Amino acid sequence: MDTTIKEVKDILEQVKEQLSGYGEESFEFDFLGATHKASIVYDTDPENPFKDWDHPKGSGIDLSNHRGYRPDSITEGAGIDVPEFLWWIGNDRPEEDYEEAEEFIQFEKEHFWTKVYMYDHGGRTVNITGFDCRWDSGTAGIAFIPKATVVEEGLYQAHEKMGEEQIEARGERFLEYHVELLDQWMKGEVYGWDVESEYPDQDDTSDSCYSYWGDQGREAAVEEVLSLLEVRLEEQWEKKPTYLINQNGNYFEVQGELDPEKLPGCKFYTTQDLMLREVVKDLNVDWEELADSAILVFDGVWSTMKDMTEVTHFEGSVEDFILGFEL
Template identity: 30%
Template sequence: MHDAVFEEAYHGHTIKIYHDLDPESPRQWSNLGTLICWHRRYRLGDGHQFDSPEVFLRDLAGVSDQSDLSMDQLRERAERKAIILPVYLYDHSGLAMNTIGFHCPWDSGQVGYVYVTLEAVREEFGVKRVTKALREKTEDILRAEIVSYDAYLAGRVYGYIIEHDGEEVDACWGFVGDYELDCLLEARRAVPALLPSQTRESAAAQARAHP
């Protein structure tokens, strides 16, 4: 077992937080959006068969290959049928991803799109019309999906082990993001309540340790 990134005594137990070395990609979850990327070295996002961003936008917009439209025009056409956000990758001593871009022009750039069709949005939320408010809500969901994938790419996936008297009593893995937000809180909730006799023993042990 590799070293814990965090350890604490909690209610007579020991909680240890570790990096999850074999995490499941968030793109295997039930996502609302589809993440389409192109990169010469990395296989990122969801699988697809589009040779280029232009081919993807033409397909999404329903525009033929013969039409003479710029990329901006293609995206404008595509946005009539889908909610689509650009996705950027930062590649320097690790990977990072977001939907707003990075300040370093040498090690970053747009790598793809995350999108969902308006038809899928209507089906997901059970509505006939995608309002401005629903569009904004959907964009927030897409951004949250990229936040989770960014944490996965950066290795910020964790698990916990709970021990009592040196014996493992519980464990859970696959917490994506900063471990203080979910992994540690869930571990504390999972700590079994001590029996009264165990509580007295713990108090006595602490008294002996601090006379």
């Protein structure tokens, strides 16, 4: 938030607090006569990232160790018998009298790979570390990528002059990302945002955007909402009417720079012996019309109509205060 307008900054901080968190959230508020509603929502029709997006050559996720998946259910299969491969790994990679040992050895030589664990109970979630539930979780398959692809496509700035461990680290980073993406897709952790603004004197506006993936995507969606609202609220602030109220209860609209010479009278209520709220009661003013765009001035004490409890004290004359006040 780059705004220097305190009222706008305060509102944006409230919006951020209300929208931050998990899942869907909405926050509606009024500002200078307009009503704004900001929402973080689920993207109910997201793309399939494994069918609609481009991915590094030869990479994929094969969940065929789970009864509900074929080798090519998510991406192209690994090209090996994954259930048998996992059995082979779990039994210390036997070579003698094992028909598929050579094929599996070659696969490991050419690929970085990791086990994919799944928890499957009323919904599915996956990771590469495993789950505690022995009944509804287990090894569903593997994620894999050719070692040559990591270098050829420069994943995470990999290049052929890197050492083997550095290249392996970038391959493992991709596999972690790939499984995390699958997890987000399975759980529906894809978001969008919507901002609706209703104005009293101009056309209403509505903007939205979708396809924000995971927690980081959701945070990015909130930041975009704040950026959009910042623009809208600052535009309102620049256009807002500003009123000064004198001791007789009269108010007048100020356009542009404030000129003390044009002020009717120059005597304002003092709050030395009176509470500001009591003083306000004596003024003959249409509060509904002024809303929070009014500025009350009383002998160096001022407040907006919106919050009568927060009074800012200004040391100096009323004229000095007015000259220093920025619209």
